[in-house]
Amino acid sequence: MRAAPLVVESLARRFGRLEAVVDVSLAVGPGEIVGLLGANGAGKTTTLRCISGLLEPHRGRITVAGADLAGEPRVAKTRLGFVPDRPLLYDKLSAREFLAFVAALYDLPAEAAERRAESLLARLELAPHADRTIEGYSLGMRQKTSIVAALLHSPPLVLLDEPLNGLDPPSARVLKDLLREHAAAGGGVLVSTHLLDVAERLCDRVVILRSGRVVAAGTLDALRGGDARRSLEDVFLELGGADAPP
């Protein structure tokens, strides 16, 4: 049986005296797209950064496709791709050079990585600009480069932090298609967004955070409590919308 792309148990992270994430548990199953919702400062970015390995959790256990992030960090990191809220790119490299470097970081065969990169660049309509240095890219082009980098090694788990920031509508559509295809191939996706209509149309389940804690989790139908007239916005505003900054 294939391991769940992501299992998070009792995750906690503090910044000084501020408890940014408190006892968060969640899971992403194979073929599942899970939305991480919450008001500004609810702890979405910190949760994703802990799962990606960028931040060290103070407590809790993170398992990525069967690999414990603390015990086997290299294996776990090979099995995930992360699109951060602010793309981590080298301004003086072109997108193609950057992607070749990322492929080497994940130990991908150069030819196969190049083919995969070209296919993703073409779908996101970045190919004509991919030989220009990134310093001249718009926010959307940077975001697309970051998305290609995260998907390059076809990881079992893809994490995305507000991935639609800066994307034009056609590119946003392509990204949603890519995520659906990834899920259809058995991968898992955890995506944070404040666009509730996107979450409603894209996600199989949502997890709502408030002040760093999970206040609700489940399928959209379950969260609606069987009332089809209630939108995700209604549910969100009841549960997590009035979050005070932690």
Next chain:
Amino acid sequence: MNVAVVTRTHGRLAWREVWFAGRLRRGFMPLVLSLLTLLAFGGGSLALFSAIARAHAPVEWSERVLAWAFTLAFLLLALGDLQASLDALVAEPDLERLRAAPITSRQLLGIKLMQTLPRTLSPLLTIALPVALAYARVVGGVHPLALVVALLTLWAVPLGLGLALALPLLRAAPAARIRESLAVLATFAFVAGWLVNVFWMPRLAMNGAELTAGLRALPAPPAWSPATWAAHAATADGRAALESAGGCVLAASAALGLALAAATQLLAGIEAQAAAVSGRRVRASARREHTLAGAFLRRDAALVARDWPILLDTLASVALWSLLPLAVLPVAPLPRLELARNMLIMLSVSLGHDVAARALPLERASLAWARLSPVGGARWVRLRLPGVCIVSGALLLGAAALVCAVFGLHGHEVLDVLAFGLAAVTSASGTGLLVGAAMGDPAWTNPRAMLGPGGRNVSVWGLLLQAGLWLVVSRRVSAAEPLSPGVLLLLVAAGGTFALLMLGFAARVVERREPGAG
């Protein structure tokens, strides 16, 4: 524009650089160093003015010392801190927001000059003010208002004239090259400042071995310099003081007026140019890297070649450090081999440190890939080493060949000099990587400031300490005769062991370094 709110906000931001959320921040270290500099200049000049008074020397000698202290503050502002203002005016990340705000170019210039005040006031508050206060205490006759006018002149003239001259140059630079042009300006300023300092100070120190002779030999500062007018305004009496103060006010107003005019005419265009960087097209190479080490080398080569002012700055800095032993030669004549060895040691320490300390900050926020990817921080640091070694090694070999040719060294002597250089470059690379990992500033805009303010201070002290240690070793073991190959091997091994230790610390820093959380 609500000037009061803008001023208050900048004051608050400056304060938070020092103290925030109940903790000392990294701005505290420059403050402490400034205070130490102030005390050193204040104490030193108090002793000097007292000694002059005890020797019943003419008061003109004290005036001359004050004028030179003012000239030093003036030069530091013109050569070093003008760059900070230009950077703030053209390349800071908050410019987009300010350009979108309903403010004029003059107001923007005002905001930026205010924003850089903590930096640009430093030469005045740590050099000019304590020396003037010491003069006032010992000699007397300094009117507070005249002193304020003098300090204002020292601040306004170099910044105003510098901005008025630099803005047209930047307007002429191609859009994509504005940052590079700024960096080249910074390098030239650094080189000029270094040359003045290194070649002038030892000679002054040599003459100053005997105070009276030294002060008698001290030339009068140039009469046309605003720093001289400012000193005269502070020390003269009656009508002469008024005339000098008037001249100072006129010069300061003219300089600031010119800067305002240049900003009104050119600033918007320069900022639009800087914001419109479109990225250059680079040739796609058909060659594929099949190893991670190869991929790192290829990336590093691209980053260094495309951020060429960094390399230029490194070369300038290295060349200048290597001249240091020549500069002190009149003070302490050295045997031929020791001088060659010392030059290469200075060069190697500076080279190793400068190249390595920039290696990790060069990656900016993308250093986060060390945590994000399966590579890991420790391996990431090790993978950066070949690039550092290639650049340092090539420069070291070139410099060693040059030094050996200039001093006519042969056989064992060449081996001796090279071993000292190799040991020094290795140990300095280790400390450089550690300083870069711990104190690198991922948001740097100026290649001279790829480390944070505290990091730059630590870096200079670390560099001087290491160079000092190697120079002492060189003198103690044998100043005139080349060492045996066994001893040389030991030296290289000692440098390598020390570097490995530092590398371990640097790897741990990168492993633990967390990017800011959202």
